[in-house]
Amino acid sequence: MTKTELIRLTWGGQGTTNSTTAALLRHAKVEIELPGSMHHALFCHLYPDADAAATKEVDVAGGAELIATLATLDGLEAMAGLAEPVARSGYRLHLRSPGPVLSLIPPEMG
Numbered sequence: 001m002t003k004t005e006l007i008r009l010t011w012g013g014q015g016t017t018n019s020t021t022a023a024l025l026r027h028a029k030v031e032i033e034l035p036g037s038m039h040h041a042l043f044c045h046l047y048p049d050a051d052a053a054a055t056k057e058v059d060v061a062g063g064a065e066l067i068a069t070l071a072t073l074d075g076l077e078a079m080a081g082l083a084e085p086v087a088r089s090g091y092r093l094h095l096r097s098p099g100p101v102l103s104l105i106p107p108e109m110g
Helices: 014-025 036-046 064-070 077-089
Strands: 006-010 029-033 058-062 092-097 101-105
Touching (some): 014 029, 014 077, 036 058, 036 064, 036 092, 064 092
Antiparallel strands (some): 029 101
């Protein structure tokens, strides 16, 4: 069984998008660390109807549609460039926060 390469990146806009696209072509698993200051915005954006007293954890899975949603947030606009490569390659996404970390998981990893 072949071991999947893991690439860890820190969000830096278009440069991170370019590095991620290259990693997808190699079928690597990618983890993108987003700025910690984005946690509240991510939570509010992804859970708009959440109770104010709710535990403010983000745990969301999806595909290219999640990229499109994230790209609407200030500071993550360059992420829109990942929607097409993610959809084409069949990657799954998993966003967890606090952290926050966006994992791009190749189809070979189930």
